[in-house]
Amino acid sequence: MTATLRLGTRGSALAMAQSGQVAEALTAATGREVELVEVVTAGDRSSAPVHRLGVGVFVSALRDALAARTIDFAVHSYKDLPTAAAPGLHIAAVPPRQDPRDALVARDGRTLAELPPGALVGTGALRRIAQLHALGMQLEVTPLRGNVDTRLRRVLGPDADLDAVVLARAGLARLGRTDVITETLDPMLMLPAPAQGALAVECRLDDPDLVELLSVLDHAPSRAAVTAERALLATLEAGCTAPVAAYGELAEGDAGVELYLRGAVISPDGTRDLRLSRTGTPADAAEIGKALAAELLELGADSILGQEGHAGPGTQQFGSTE
């Protein structure tokens, strides 16, 4: 097994950057050559809001290429992965996670608190829209999509039409553009999306040598945090279509390393905002996520939406709307 490995990637600057970083890390750790193979996904072809396109828009074409064996492994932004398991595929590694927080890029170097009432803020994700409204600052929130450069131009370019945009800090970091950030948002105000800032390195289960090889890239603390956040999301999807945020942090506690998980369900207009947290051991990451989701549901997470049309029983799953 010494042939060049084919790494499937979307063609956006962000995807190419993160795939390139994974390829380099793998070559450094194993000596294996890696070639990038571009795969065009439905999410790249359409400019419709992601929550309209549906879950998995950035993922399906890559998974099809894995199944068709035209690529050996793929790198996904973990938050774009549907929570449903993909038959025959395996997340062989979760590399060290980037800072998962959201970032504000505002005109004139402004911070969130410095935005005046009526300021026009662009962001695509329902989760961010909901939390911006929940601040009660009279911000005008407007939908925003497109690649990172397109979004930045709306606030930084010569024909900028927005006062600020909110986007994942991790995306800017991978592109070397953290210089444009005017504030990294405190999770107390803007809790990130489940798995934001993390990557998923995926290959076929029937390729055990590659599963083993890729596992050198796995970072156990990142995997534990993401596992808890995604378990929370998966459990809530059964009964709730509202925007979901989750953030797991590992820290040294009295009883060794502890996982501190925060979760939130917010109505799109920000008027209902349910936030809870739970602490446990990283080995119980999935159980912590499920238990926190159950608590949120008990407090009415499933009733928070209503207006957007409740999914109802029998609906499969919605996944990230980011």
Ligand SMILES: NCc1[nH]cc(CCC(=O)O)c1CC(=O)O
């Ligand atoms: N669906 C958009 C998306 N998917 C992954 C990232 C980059 C951040 C990450 O890897 O979590 C982004 C951009 C954004 O949310 O601003």
